[in-house]
Amino acid sequence: MLALDRKLVRDMGRLWAQVLAVAMVMACGVATLVLAIGASRSLDLTRDAFYDRYRFGSVFAQATRAPDMLEMRLSSISGVSAVETRIVRGVLLDIAGMVEPASAFAISIPDHREARVNRLYLRKGRLPEPGVMQEVAVVETFAAAHRFELGDKFSAILNGRKIGLSITGIVLSPEYVYAIGPGDMVPDQKRFGVFFMSEDALGGIFDMRGSFNDLSLTTTRGANISQIIEAVDDLLKPYGGTGAFDREDQISNAFLDAELDQLWAMAAVIPPIFLFVSAFLVNMILSRLVALEREQIGLLKAVGYSDFAVGLHYAKMVVIISVVGILIGSIAGYWLGAGLTRLYADFFSFPFLLFEHSVDLYLLASFVTVLAGLFGAIRSIRSVVSLPPAVAMRPPAPENYRESTLRRLFNLSGISQRTRMGIRHMVQKPLRSLMTTVGTSMSVALLVTALFSFDSIDYMIDIIFFQSDRQDATLTFTDDLPRSALTSVAAFPGILSAQPFRSVLAILSRNQEDVRALISGVPDDASLSRILDVHMQPMPPPSHGLVISERLAGKLRVRPGDVVEIELTEYNRRRAEVVVSALAESFVGLRAYMAMDALDRLTRQGNRLSGVNVSVDPDAMEDLYRSIKETPAIASIALQNLSRSKFRETIEQNIITMTSVYVALAVIITFGVIYNASRIQFSERARELASLRVMGFTRREVVLVLLIEVAVIVVLSQPLGWFLGWGFAKLVVAGFESDLFKVPLIIKPSTYAISSLVVILAASVSAILVWRRVARLDMVRALKTKE
Amino acid sequence: MQNQGFRVKQIAMSRSQKKIFAIRELTKIYGSGETEVRALDGVDVDIFEGEMLVLLGPSGSGKSTFLNIVGGIDQASSGHVKFRQLNLADLGQRQLTRYRRENVGFVFQFYNLIPSLSALENVALVTEVAKNPMKPMDALEMVSLTDRAHHFPAELSGGEQQRVAIARAIAKRPDVLLCDEPTGALDSATGIIVLSAISRINEELGTTTAIITHNASIRRIANRVVYFHDGRIAEIVENADRLRPEDVSW
Structure with a gap:
């Protein structure tokens, strides 16, 4: 080993704590980069593989009832490669041991051939026999939630008849990777399922033989999707087509898209923070080391080492620190990636998970880390290279504090x-x-970013469940019913109050933007499910025109007073122009509201209801469930209480995982920054501090001199951290926002306080470690040497 | 110059026979076994109030170790240092700190000023925590530096910096002023100015003063000269005819 390399190894050994602190910050950058990009690639890869192998559709459409022979004409649309038509029905389930009713989609599968689109992955058992009414295959999530095994039975109310069904197979479908029930905010695998039955059998039950109400099609490469959608709409129009849509509006796929977007947002925001902080730390440590080794550098050059060799010596040090960081980070990233994959496995239903550990990702992470390290080292290495040996051997000029600038700026009187x-x-x-302050503020910001989600979720829960949708349950009918249905529902046991609603799916257009949205007809006296204005205050349904949610208004680029065109997806695709009368807030879905009577006039179908919101006497729940299970006209029941707890449970489970990771990251940054800053400060000022000790200042008083700077920096970094955290949170919220949902940006003062507390604690621990050095300070040695 | 009216006789008069330090069998051992170094090996000496001592001896002879122990920044391995009624060997870290704070002023070769504080502020650093300090400006007056009071160390010459260090050391009116090679980094003209400042303090405040030096010429300004050799005191010489610092040349 060369003498210079031996020096390197010993230097690293001596500075191990500082080296490790920087390496850990680098490791966080590597880990988060590997995690975010690795996970998004894996998710993408898994999704693509599943979609590709199981022929996930590109265009989807529903109709009331279309003849099977239409399939020929659909197949001949230019760009269409395969079409599958089928019967899909929402049904209520009756499962032994489960009091509350569950709902499901009953979906037909072709007899005697494999499906051309949306094939099923058979996990266990077999698909139902053609024509056999009692056999079904169920999706895996639903089976798992109920611990169903092959041969187990449950009942469903199919077209008014309670039919016992036996499970022959457990399957996964590319359409239900994320299986969420209608009206639910998060998946509830127990209360919502999907099952598949022979086309002949399901057609028989629903009197749909020879016709279909749902189709998916795949397209050839490069096909024009919007033209295909138009052609499908034209063909389905006479049969009650509700408007075809592409993958973007397919619920399960949209959720996957949202998840991928979030991972990319994470990859774009978090790793750069760590790279920035580590570059700064390298800069700090190396410039101090070079200052201390000034004479050694001069000596090396004097005995004949080239500028390059000496510069390289210090560059090697940075590379070694980076390598330590890369190693730790890669292992952590791999491990966290596996964790995230397991989380996905719970969340998304894939037959397989491909976790990509591509070498290029690790290479990329290593490259940017070394680059960030060297970037931080540039200034010091340049000064090493340009230092003439003769100058290096002389001690540096004393710290240049000057009368003019300093005193003018900081003419501090009355302080010690x-x-x-x-x-x-x-x-x-x-x-x-400034950089130390910014570095520390990054930890505060990370914590705010991690912790604010609890505040936002609390707020969302309050708004959705206690301000807006205050009903205990929502009953949805299989088909629209006349208003008299309200009286029947009100007569169910336990119903305290019942308020009807009507939902109509429509395409809203304006400014060349088309958006599919549900228009809700709200009765004048609605007190259960209420519209909230943008200030979260309940508002009555509009006397005229349309109230639309802010996000919908944003998509359409309209303001109150503007006119939007409405095209109903049913009712002969009736069109109308309606004035936007006000904006409303809605966190879930793209919503629009009208007075119920106005919506009735728009459909020209008379006064009809899509369902009823009810408040229920909690003691009478079981009786109510029993009645509902016996009522074929009810397609589903959404229970607010269960939704709320499920919502909280699902989201908090994810947030808690993420939060603990973020807290660890923030502590590492704080520690890296404050420990290094204090160590270097201590090194620079050892002489000063020793002087103070000689003058008779106690250890405590001396440490306080050192801590004032750290304390001021930590204090200053708090407001900056809050501000940055608010900014990051805003980015996160923007990253989350999709057509599916929007998370409000709510940060409680306690979140800022907790973030600051964690950082202050971490900073204190780092400071205490340096404190111990002050206690061991050797006065004699510090004072007798030249700086 | 600041030493106008300086009289050798006055220095002699300021010296009493009252002991301020009684030092017995003072031993300091660094390391152990084969690497054991006896920096001090049984030193006995008394120091009297108000006197000026010069400590001479080759490198490693134990002068600095002696001064550090007397000043309470190092502790003896064995033996006694009695400061008036106080036995320094019995003191813990905390009490030693208090001893330094209340009784001792130090001056080192490399000044050790706080670079971020102006001359005046460097002095104020000490007066802020002392029991009966001078006004910082008065301390600077004693070393004739009032006109440089608001300058920072980087703006002062070596001699000026050392005079600030002296002002800082004596501003709390210490009983003893310990100077470890105060002129070691200075040219002779500047060195004389610094020594004059020290002498003036010794004379006007009656501060017991000990100066370590490598420069034998300086011995002429002392009441007594203590010669160190191999961790022991080889000889103590009384100075019959002391010189004023400005009459010393080297």
Whole structure:
């Protein structure tokens, strides 16, 4: 080993704590990069493989009832490669041991051939026999939630008849990777399922033989999707077509898209923070080391080492730190990636999970990390290279504190000289102090970013469940019913109050934007499910025109007073122009509201109901469930209480995992920054501190001189961290926002406080480690040597 | 110059026969076994109030170790240092700190000023925590530096920096002023100015003063000269005819 390399190894050994602190920050950057990009690639890969192998559709459409022979004409649309038509029905389930009713989609599968589109992955058993009414295959999530095995039975109310069904197979479908029930905010695998039955059998039950009400099609490469959608709409129009849509509007796929977007947002925001902080730390450590080794550098050059060789010596050090960081980070990233994959396995239903560990990702992470390290080292290495040996052998000029600038800026009166020392030392190196402050504020910001989600979720829950949708349950009818249905529902046991609603799916257009949205007809006296204005205050349904949610207005680029065109997806695709009368807030879905009577006039179908919102006497729940299970006209029941707890449970489970990761990351940053800053400060000022000790200042008083600077930096970094955290949270919220949902940006004061507390604690621990060095300070040695 | 009216006689008069330090069998051992170094090996000496001592001896002879122990920044391995009624060997870290704070002023070769504080502020650093300090400006007056009071160390010459260090050391009116090679980094003209400042303090405040030096010429300004050799005191010489610092040349 070369003598210079031996010096390197010993230097690293001596500075191990600082080296490790920087390496850990780098490791966080590597880990988060590997995690986010790795996970998004894996998710993408898994999804593509599943979609491709199981022929996931590109275009989807529903109709009331279309003849099978239409399939020929659909297949001949240019760009269409395969069409599958089928029967899909929402049904209520009756499962032994489960009091509340569950709902499901009953979906037909072709007899005597494999499906051309949306094939099923058979996990266990076999598909139902053609024509056999009692056999079904169920999706895996539903089976798992009920611990169903092959041969187990449950009942469903199919077209008014309670039919016992036996499970022959457990399957996964590319359409239900994320299986969420209608009206639910998060998946509830127990209360919502999907099962598949022979086309002949299901057609028989629903009197749909020879016709279909649902289709998916795949397209050839490069096909024009919007033309295909138009052609499908034209063909389905006479049969009650509700408007074809592409993958973007397919619920399960849209959720996957949203997840991928979030991962990319994470990859774009988090790793750069760590790379930035590590570059800064390298800069800090190396410039101090070079200052200390000034004479050694001069000596090396004097005995004949080239500028390059000496520069390389310090560059190697940075590379070694980076390598340590890359190693730790890669292992952590791999491990966290596996964790996230397991989380996906719970969340998304894939037959297989392909976790990609491509070498290029690790290479990329290594490359940017080394680059960030060297970037941080540039200044020091340049000064090493350009230092003439003769100059290097002379001690550096004393710290240049000057009368003019300093005193003018900081003419501090009434404070002790020791406080003055601390503050002036900080002001003397403004860039370094600023960077240390920014670095520390990053930890605060990360914590705010991690913790604010709890506040936002609390707020969402309050708004959705206690301000807006205050009903205990929502009953949805299989088909629209006349208003008299309300009286029947009100007569169910336990119903305290019942309020009807009507939902009509429509395409809203304006400014060349088309958006599919549900228009809800709201009765004038609605007190259960209420419209909230943008200030979260309940508002009555509009006396005229349409109230639309802010996000919908954003998509359409309209403001109150503007006119939007409505095309109903049913009712002869009736069109109308309606004035936007006000904006409303809605976190879930793209919503629009009208007065119920106005919506009735728009459909020209008379007064009809899609369902009823009810409040229920909690003691009478079981009786109500029993009645509902016996009522074929009810397609589903959404239970607010269960939704709320499920919502909280699902979201909090994810947030808690993420939060613990973020807290760890924030602590590592704080530690890396504060520990290094204090160590370097200590090194620079050892002489000063020893002087103070000799003058008779106690250890405590001396440490305080050192801590003033750290304390001021930590204090200053709090408001900056809050501000940055607010900004990051805003980015996160923007990243989350999709057609499916929007998360409000709510940050409680307690979140800021907790974030600051964690950082202050971590900073204190780092400071205590340095404190111990002050206690061991050797006065004699510190004072007798030249700097 | 600051030493106008300086009289050798006055220095002699300021010296009493009252002991301020009684030092017995003072031993300091660094390391152990084969690497054992006896920095001090049984030193006995008394120091009297108000006197000026010069400590001479080759490198490694134990002068600095002696001064550090007397000043309470190092502790003896064995033996006694009695400061008035106080036995320094009995003191813990906390009490030693208090001893330094209340009784001792130090001056080192490399000044050790706080670079972020101006001359005046460096002095104020000490007066802020002392029991009966001078006004910082008065301390600077004693070393004739009032006109440089608001300058930072980087703006002062070596001699000026050392005079600030002296002002800082004596501003709390210490009982003893310990100077470890105060002129070691200075040219002779500047060195003389610094020594004059020290002498003036010794004379006007009656501060017991000990100066370590490598420069034998300086011995002429002392009441007594203590010669160190191999961790022991080889000889103590009384100075019959002391010189004023400005009359010393080297």
